[in-house]
Amino acid sequence: MSASTPEQAPPAGSQPKAGRLESAWRAARMLDDDAWRKVSHAGPLRSVRWLAVLGFFIGYWDVNGTPHALIGWMPVLIVAVIGFLPDTSSISFAGATWRAARHEADRAERASEEAERFAVYVVTGQSAGEIGGEAAQAAKLPAAEAEEALAQFTPEPGS
Amino acid sequence: MAANAGVRRESGREADPAPGSGVLVPDSVVSTIAGLPADQADSVARTILRIPAVSAQPIPLPVPGDPDGTTYWATEPPDRAAPVVLYRAALPGEDGRFLVVALMNREAFLRYRSVANEPVVQAVAASVAAGRVAALNLPAPSQAAVLHLVKEPTAQGA
Numbered sequence: 001m002s003a004s005t006p007e008q009a010p011p012a013g014s015q016p017k018a019g020r021l022e023s024a025w026r027a028a029r030m031l032d033d034d035a036w037r038k039v040s041h042a043g044p045l046r047s048v049r050w051l052a053v054l055g056f057f058i059g060y061w062d063v064n065g066t067p068h069a070l071i072g073w074m075p076v077l078i079v080a081v082i083g084f085l086p087d088t089s090s091i092s093f094a095g096a097t098w099r100a101a102r103h104e105a106d107r108a109e110r111a112s113e114e115a116e117r118f119a120v121y122v123v124t125g126q127s128a129g130e131i132g133g134e135a136a137q138a139a140k141l142p143a144a145e146a147e148e149a150l151a152q153f154t155p156e157p158g159s
Numbered sequence: 160m161a162a163n164a165g166v167r168r169e170s171g172r173e174a175d176p177a178p179g180s181g182v183l184v185p186d187s188v189v190s191t192i193a194g195l196p197a198d199q200a201d202s203v204a205r206t207i208l209r210i211p212a213v214s215a216q217p218i219p220l221p222v223p224g225d226p227d228g229t230t231y232w233a234t235e236p237p238d239r240a241a242p243v244v245l246y247r248a249a250l251p252g253e254d255g256r257f258l259v260v261a262l263m264n265r266e267a268f269l270r271y272r273s274v275a276n277e278p279v280v281q282a283v284a285a286s287v288a289a290g291r292v293a294a295l296n297l298p299a300p301s302q303a304a305v306l307h308l309v310k311e312p313t314a315q316g317a
Contacts, residue, residue, distance in 0.1 A: 118279065120270070125280040127267045128220065129287025134187070135222045135231070135245065135260035136288065143183035143258065146207050150184065153192055153204035 046087065053083035181256030182210045182246070191262050195241065202238035203262065210234070210246055210257050218245070219275050221285035222260075226250065231260070233268060243268040 056079045067073055090099040184207060192200050206213060215232040222229070231247045242262040249255050263271075274280050 121274060121277055121279040122283050124267070124271050124274055125283025126287050127264075128271050128275070128280065128284035130291060131245065131261050131263050132220050132222045132284055132288030133291030135220060135247075136224055138185040138187055138260040139224075139250075139253070139258065141185040141187055143185040143255070144189070145180070145255070146182040146184050146204075146210070146259070147180065149189050150192070150204035150207060153197075153200040154208070155201075 049083045049086070053080050181249075182207060182259065183249070183255040183257070184259045188259050188262060191242075199236075199238050199241040202236040202241045203244060206234055206236040206241075206244055207246075207259055210244075210259070215246075216272075218272065219281065220245065221281060221288050223285075223289050233263070233272075235265065235268075239265070241265070 057076050060076050064072070090097055092098075192203055195203065213234050215234040217230050218233045220231040222231070229247060229250070231245055234244050234246070236242075236244065243265050244259060245261045245263055246257050246259045249258055271280070
């Protein structure tokens with residue numbers, strides 16, 4: 001199995017055929033688009049795709065019975081590939097590997113989220129550490145009874 | 160961490176003296192309160208005066224030199240803009256019953272509370288706290304040495 005990179009243009013041909021090919025090509029490229037990736041990977045849509053494939057398989061079997069030749073399963077195979085392709089991160093066959101751009105995008109996104117989380121941990125830990133140091137010093141400083149020390153901040157009503 | 164996890168209410172304990180009595184406030188905390196707007200200072204002061212009869216939650220705070228098992232408590236004053244009060248029970252040998260140890264910016268407190276159990280956060284906090292205490296406790300010769308190093312380039316340049 002081989003796959004072209006998204007940058008490669010579709011082959012030129014007769015006008016109607018070329019138009020259809022270009023539409024198909026654009027549709028195929030959408031599979032690697034970030035927005036499409038997020039929508040297609042969302043839980044409900046993924047479940048719908050998988051259920052649709054399963055439904056098609058059962059319906060096809062129910063209507064046509066068990067095909068006598070392997071070629072008879074072709075429609076099911078095509079629908080299954082279309083249904084599962086958005087969840088595929090890479091395909092390897094005969095030493096050739098096709099890796100979806102979204103696979104790298106997912107990794108980059110995860111790494112970015114990890115880095116952001118780590119930065120929050122460090123900043124938060126730092127501020128807590130400063131408070132901890134302050135607390136250690138507070139125990140050594142002169143301290144006064146709260147009632148006496150804080151009276152100036154709690155004026156009586158009307159005073 | 161749930162917002163009210165571990166919240167305690169000590170009001171109603173018959174053996175407790177009046178709230179606020181036996182609560183010590185170090186000068187550093189008094190100075191911090193003095194720097195707050197009047198309404199926030201009032202809110203913080205009144206909260207401290209209600210310790211321990213105040214809603215509080217335990218918070219893990221790495222403080223160098225503390226004995227194991229020392230628990231720190233955080234209580235939020237009613238004024239949402241006021242800082243959170245951190246305090247603990249007096250340790251053996253200390254005066255009073257409770258010691259207010261610090262005030263913490265509320266936003267920083269909420270952020271810390273949500274990730275306080277992360278080992279990375281605790282490791283960074285312990286390291287910063289230890290470093291801060293160590294820096295403040297530099298012995299006199301070290302301070303002199305640092306001053307000497309700072310002044311040295313000026314002397315050479317002169």
